Amino acid sequence: MTDAASVPTGTRGQRLTYLVKRLQMAERARMEEALRPLGVTLAQYTALSVLERRGGLSSAQLARRHFVTPQAMQQLVAAMERDGVVERRPDPDNRRILQVWLTPHGDATLARCHAAAGVVERRMLDALEPDQAEVFADALERCLAALASRDGIPPDGDA
Numbered sequence: 001m002t003d004a005a006s007v008p009t010g011t012r013g014q015r016l017t018y019l020v021k022r023l024q025m026a027e028r029a030r031m032e033e034a035l036r037p038l039g040v041t042l043a044q045y046t047a048l049s050v051l052e053r054r055g056g057l058s059s060a061q062l063a064r065r066h067f068v069t070p071q072a073m074q075q076l077v078a079a080m081e082r083d084g085v086v087e088r089r090p091d092p093d094n095r096r097i098l099q100v101w102l103t104p105h106g107d108a109t110l111a112r113c114h115a116a117a118g119v120v121e122r123r124m125l126d127a128l129e130p131d132q133a134e135v136f137a138d139a140l141e142r143c144l145a146a147l148a149s150r151d152g153i154p155p156d157g158d159a
Contacts, residue, residue, distance in 0.1 A: 027124065034116040040109060044080055045117070047073070048102065048110045051086065056099040058091070085109050 008016060031042050040048075043066070050065050051057065057065070063073035077100055080086045085106035088098040102110065125133045 023124075027120065030120045030123070031117060034120050035113060038109065038112050038116060039083075040113055043068075043076055044085075045110075045113045047076055047080065048085065048106060048113065051100060051102050051106075052110055055101045056091075058097050058099060062100060080106070 028042060031045070035042060035045055047062060047066055050062060054065075059073045059077050060070045062077070063070045066073060068076075077086060077088070081088060084103055086100050087103050088100055091097040091099050125136075128136060
């Protein structure tokens with residue numbers, strides 16, 4: 001699908017990239033609302049989720065996976081450490097590098113965040129039949145992979 005005229009649009013003629021952005025903005029707003037009572041920002045939830053899958057990252061590695069600057073991640077990690085949801089430990093191979101790990105409090109906080117995120121996700125997917133939701137998820141993964149392959153970034157954000 002390379003011809004501009006053959007690119008599908010929404011029912012109102014909106015480009016798919018515009019619809020994806022609007023969906024992302026609506027999802028972000030709903031997620032912020034859902035996480036606020038838990039005292040967690042969306043940026044913190046994203047970082048905690050990355051650490052759940054891959055603990056022991058440095059702040060710089062976490063920044064790359066989170067698509068923020070190392071300085072911004074350093075501030076985020078410091079705030080999460082103050083809140084007791086992460087801890088930093090020296091890397092056994094290079095003691096100058098501090099690895100970030102979830103704490104037991106972080107695990108419990110993340111479980112509550114996942115539950116809140118699940119409510120938002122179910123609300124969004126209620127507009128689709130179950131088979132449509134599977135097709136949607138597959139299509140998003142394939143689109144991410146297509147764009148990531150050109151950037152040299154794996155589709156799951158792990159660089």
